[in-house]
Amino acid sequence: MKRIGNIRERKGRGVLLHITGWIILFILPQFLVTGGGFEDLRTTLIVFFNTLVFGIIFYVNYLWLIPLLLHKGRWPQYVVVMLALVIAVQFASNIAFRRAFPPPPAVEQRIREAEQRGHDKRKGRPSWARMAVYNYFITAFLVTGFAVGLRSVEQSVEKEREIKELEKEKLNSELALLKNQVSPHFFFNTLNNIYSLIEINKEDAREAVLSLSKMMRYMLYESEQGNTKLSRELEFMKVYIDLMKLRINDKVKLTVDFPEKYDDIDIPPLLFIPFIENAFKHGVSYQKSSFIRIGLSKEGDVIYFRTANSSNGGSNGSSQPDSGIGLDNVRKRLALLYPGKHELNIANKESVYSIELKISTGNKTI
Numbered sequence: 001m002k003r004i005g006n007i008r009e010r011k012g013r014g015v016l017l018h019i020t021g022w023i024i025l026f027i028l029p030q031f032l033v034t035g036g037g038f039e040d041l042r043t044t045l046i047v048f049f050n051t052l053v054f055g056i057i058f059y060v061n062y063l064w065l066i067p068l069l070l071h072k073g074r075w076p077q078y079v080v081v082m083l084a085l086v087i088a089v090q091f092a093s094n095i096a097f098r099r100a101f102p103p104p105p106a107v108e109q110r111i112r113e114a115e116q117r118g119h120d121k122r123k124g125r126p127s128w129a130r131m132a133v134y135n136y137f138i139t140a141f142l143v144t145g146f147a148v149g150l151r152s153v154e155q156s157v158e159k160e161r162e163i164k165e166l167e168k169e170k171l172n173s174e175l176a177l178l179k180n181q182v183s184p185h186f187f188f189n190t191l192n193n194i195y196s197l198i199e200i201n202k203e204d205a206r207e208a209v210l211s212l213s214k215m216m217r218y219m220l221y222e223s224e225q226g227n228t229k230l231s232r233e234l235e236f237m238k239v240y241i242d243l244m245k246l247r248i249n250d251k252v253k254l255t256v257d258f259p260e261k262y263d264d265i266d267i268p269p270l271l272f273i274p275f276i277e278n279a280f281k282h283g284v285s286y287q288k289s290s291f292i293r294i295g296l297s298k299e300g301d302v303i304y305f306r307t308a309n310s311s312n313g314g315s316n317g318s319s320q321p322d323s324g325i326g327l328d329n330v331r332k333r334l335a336l337l338y339p340g341k342h343e344l345n346i347a348n349k350e351s352v353y354s355i356e357l358k359i360s361t362g363n364k365t366i
Helices: 003-035 041-068 076-099 105-121 129-201 202-225 230-245 271-285 327-336
Strands: 252-256 288-297 302-310 342-349 352-361
Touching: 041 076, 041 271, 076 129, 076 252, 129 202, 230 252, 230 271, 230 288, 252 271, 271 288, 271 302, 271 327, 271 352, 327 342
Parallel strands: 252 288
Antiparallel strands: 288 302, 302 352, 342 352
């Protein structure tokens, strides 16, 4: 319905622009040239008659000939049909004009005498009638050219609008697909964690189920609405981290640094979870001491998110194996949602795997 309303609004604006254009570009100049005014009924009718004649040429071209012939590459046929139209309209308009606006007998006699004197004194000079024909054809071709130009511009704008709408629909489809991929992947790993806890500590397993129910509620209802609030995403991440804490031992040092006060903003849901999941997956060691650091801060319109965890990787910069499709999805989502407005740096140096993400949620690029 909203799209239909926008189409109707654009058509309404288009009709208004056409009416305004004819008044400014055609009707008003004719009144200025003829020196007539609206109190002169005959001059007013002649002006509107001429406007109607050229309006027929314009809109036959604009509505039918240009889209059906010229824009389909059939320009020879278009030229022939357009010339036939101009000649036919000129012939029919002359007959209609003589019947609708016959000059008074005295005026008609003076016109004939003036034309005769002009032929006698200057042989070969066009008569008033011929000058009127020349003026008609010149104006008709100018009107036709204007119709071609206007229709071409509108077609270009319409194509650009369609391309943008298709890109927007593609973006929404890709984002929905990526988010649907994140959800089963996330629950698969979480259920594996709960399964491991059942044999170790049933009380912790029950708490894990409660935490999972909170996350399911968030993912099924709130995250399906498009964007979510940063505060809700932070709560979701805290619940997830609490769930992961149930299965780590004292050898793992976990540090979480989330802001207490900040300006709440809209962000895409489930954007940071794959990074946290990756840190727990690769940063936990049960044989030796290990660590996980997770932090988020906000300065103005910029969000800074970072994770670091112990890793068995070397210092050659080779990346740590990621958690399946998780990080790939985040990269794709960031490219779609924040083109030119994010920086994602992943490093694996000195047995420390770190991720730093910077997102500009305002109009500034990064």
